[in-house]
């Protein structure tokens with residue numbers, strides 16, 4: 001994996017999305033806060049992963065970047081230009097540079113079009129190829145994603161899931177993007193095919209200098225592909241930093257719980273049964289203060305009242321927690337601290353902290 005450079009390709013500032021949804025009665029409207037004031041940047045050639053439980057706002061964040069969902073607030077600067085302050089044609093030209101690949105590309109591939117037509121279409125629409133050059137461009141793109149020229153005449157249903165994902169990637173590459181939002185691109189695939197697609201994404205990054213926003217539930221894939229990781233909880237980024245900092249020394253209690261609950265990669269190792277108590281609250285009625293406090297074993301009264309800001313937490317990370325410095329250090333690299341013992345230790349730590357915290361709250 002090559003290292004990204006220090007320039008900024010994408011800068012997201014205070015991005016929020018509120019959906020208006022039906023209430024109990026037809027005339028009632030309620031506000032669902034899907035993404036809440038998130039900020040991050042992505043450098044050229046960098047992969048930033050967004051992780052978090054289902055419903056925490058990862059896809060909504062990705063959809064705002066590609067223009068499929070309009071932000072309620074905040075700014076998206078791409079190559080230094082604010083996407084919201086542009087004319088429609090400027091926006092169209094700029095949006096071309098940010099593409100999206102989906103979990104199931106089949107839904108986005110018109111079954112009546114051949115693969116060649118599907119891949120040529122976006123290049124023709126954006127004037128990046130004409131009828132004469134399109135075939136050569138299609139052959140080149142098929143080669144880039146590991147498919148053969150002869151596949152151009154076939155239809156999407158003739159391909160396996162992994163091959164369809166390759167077609168989806170070729171279609172995204174047809175418009176020469178600089179950033180690709182990958183929304184769960186491998187979660188519908190078999191593990192062996194997942195690895196092939198992840199390796200393809202990495203080799204394309206090396207060859208073309210692409211940047212990725214990689215949205216995934218799969219922490220092992222995220223660990224493999226990312227340069228940096230952002231952890232989302234109920235619409236907020238609670239911790240963001242270099243991959244090693246997040247995986248080896250997670251600071252936020254939610255990051256710790258998320259890692260402890262992840263499947264154990266070592267054969268025969270035990271998995272954590274319950275690392276994270278309860279369900280994520282509804283974004284229709286988010287808790288006051290720190291949104292994680294009702295599930296956090298370290299929460300104190302202040303966490304119920306005050307929303308923690310993202311502040312520097314060492315090793316290049318930012319963390320949004322009032323108490324992270326008081327929580328015992330997570331020593332993933334300590335001798336003998338492999339994944340399963342680490343999980344067991346974390347659970348013990350959590351139980352201990354929960355007991356302390358309960359007694360502190362009852363005395364508040």
Ligand SMILES: Nc1ncnc2c1ncn2[C@@H]1O[C@H](COP(=O)(O)OP(=O)(O)OP(=O)(O)O)[C@@H](O)[C@H]1O
Pocket residue numbers: 019020021032033034052053054055056057058059060061283
């Ligand atoms: N168009 C919409 N209208 C109303 N609510 C929406 C809409 N899109 C998303 N939501 C809600 O916003 C919240 C965040 O959804 P989102 O799909 O972004 O989460 P996610 O983290 O990507 O989840 P998953 O991993 O399951 O895809 C959820 O509560 C979801 O129900």
